[in-house]
Amino acid sequence: MNKLALFQLNDQEFDKLRQLIHSKAGISMSDAKRSLVAGRLRKRLVSLNLSSYNEYISYLKKDEHANTGEMQRFIDLLTTNETWFFREERHFDFLKKYLKDQPVSQSINIWSAASSSGEEAYSIAMTLAETMGLSSPWQILGTDISSEILDKAKKGLYMKSRMKGLPLPLKKKYMLNGVRTYEDYLAIAPELKKKTQFKAFNLLNSPLPGIKFDFIFCRNVLIYFNQEDKQKVIHRLVGCLKTGGYFFPGHSESLHGLYDKLKTIEPSVYQKTID
Ligand SMILES: C[S@@+](CC[C@H](N)C(=O)[O-])C[C@H]1O[C@@H](n2cnc3c(N)ncnc32)[C@H](O)[C@@H]1O
Numbered sequence: 001m002n003k004l005a006l007f008q009l010n011d012q013e014f015d016k017l018r019q020l021i022h023s024k025a026g027i028s029m030s031d032a033k034r035s036l037v038a039g040r041l042r043k044r045l046v047s048l049n050l051s052s053y054n055e056y057i058s059y060l061k062k063d064e065h066a067n068t069g070e071m072q073r074f075i076d077l078l079t080t081n082e083t084w085f086f087r088e089e090r091h092f093d094f095l096k097k098y099l100k101d102q103p104v105s106q107s108i109n110i111w112s113a114a115s116s117s118g119e120e121a122y123s124i125a126m127t128l129a130e131t132m133g134l135s136s137p138w139q140i141l142g143t144d145i146s147s148e149i150l151d152k153a154k155k156g157l158y159m160k161s162r163m164k165g166l167p168l169p170l171k172k173k174y175m176l177n178g179v180r181t182y183e184d185y186l187a188i189a190p191e192l193k194k195k196t197q198f199k200a201f202n203l204l205n206s207p208l209p210g211i212k213f214d215f216i217f218c219r220n221v222l223i224y225f226n227q228e229d230k231q232k233v234i235h236r237l238v239g240c241l242k243t244g245g246y247f248f249p250g251h252s253e254s255l256h257g258l259y260d261k262l263k264t265i266e267p268s269v270y271q272k273t274i275d
Contacts, residue, residue: 007038007042007045007052007053008038009034009037009038009041009053010053012054013052013053013054013057014034014037014038014053016057017029017037017041017053017057018033018037020057020060020074021074021075021078024071024074024075024202025075025078025079025145025202025204026202026203026204026224026225026229026233027078027079027224027225028224028225028226028229037078038053040077040078041053041056041074041077041078044056044073044074044077060074072147075145075146076146076147076148076149079145079146079149080224081116081117081146081149082116082220083116083117083119083120083220084119084162084164084165085119085122085123085163085164085165085166086123086165086166086167087119087120087123087165087219087220088219088250088251088268089165090251090268091217091219091248091268091269092123092124092127094246094248094266094269095124095127095215096127096130096131098246099127099128099131099132100131102132104132104133104136105136105137106132106136106137107137107138108128108132108136108137108138108139108214108215109138109139109140109141109211109212109213109214110124110128110138110139110140110141110213110214110215110216110217111140111141111142111143111209111213111215111216111217111237111240112124112140112141112142112143112217113143113201113203113216113217113218113221113237114143114144114145114203114218114219114220114221115142115143115144115150115153115198116144116146116149116153117149117152117153117158118142118152118153118154118156118188118196118198119158119165120142120217120219121140121141121142121153121196121198122156122174122188122192122196123165123166124140124215124217125140125174125192125195125196126170126173126174126192128140128195129174129191129192129195130170134191134192134195138195139195139196139197140195140196140197141196141197141198141199141209141213142196142197142198142199143198143199143200143201143206144198144200144201145200145201145202145203147200150198150199150200153198154198156187156188156193157178157182157185157186157187157188158175158185158186158187158188159184159185160184160185160186161184163186171186173189174188174189174192175187175188175189176188176189203218203221203233203236203237204229204232204233204236208236208239208240209240211240212240212241212242212245213240213241213242213245214241214242214245214246215245215246215247215248216237216238216240216241216245216246216247216248217248218233218234218237218247218248218249219248219249219250219253220250220252220253221250222234222249222250222253223250223252223253227258230258231258231259234247234255234258234259234262235259238259238261238262238272241272242272243272243273243274243275244271244272244273245271245272246265246269246270246271246272247262247270247271247272248268248269248270249268249270250268251267251268253268254268255270261273261274261275
């Protein structure tokens, strides 16, 4: 019998695992997520030669003393990293309109606060490069809790088959063709990469960056949090926005009633009105 089919995730194990992912990443897993959790961890159990999810939980707990890196691996396995270039493009249209009225000498800082593999941060960078030029003083910060996905973002290498959303003229201008082993990939042009940096950051508890941002994108991650954690994250991030700066959650993530310093400008576009 296939070894993968032997593992059953019982109620107790599922509860322990969901408490763990909630305490580490703020991600709330409903009962409906049981097969997702079981499926994503199953191969890991096999490669560690463990015979139950309970053994895996004990192994994970060792990480707290022995620093085996397994907790990070667990977070990497349970986060959902789906993203693509210019996803929810209304935000990029809004940004473009705003930038058109700014002097090119204006320094602009933008944070992609759950950047996944970097497509969002590089889409922002392309928007700035097109409107302000590459030599203007703008910077993009991309952060995420998953170390595996951040490595991808830092590399800036994307499968040619995953260019959904990226307009052809931007692709031609800001992406380079991979060669030899990378012939199925496109690479972000170095001049765009230079303006974009990626760092590990847990929205719930990492020390906040020491600068204020003009725009914060925090999209398609708040849906994984409960109301209390959502409020905490918004509070922390909005504290890093300049007064007058804009906050973009995902199109299906309403902030209604969560924070009184934000004014709704249009659906899923919020502005910080007071400090
Ligand atoms: C679905 S992706 C969204 C990517 C991008 N913002 C977009 O809208 O296309 C959600 C990302 O949130 C990250 N994430 C989940 N919990 C997090 C936390 N507590 N702190 C930082 N990032 C987190 C995941 O690793 C994942 O890459």
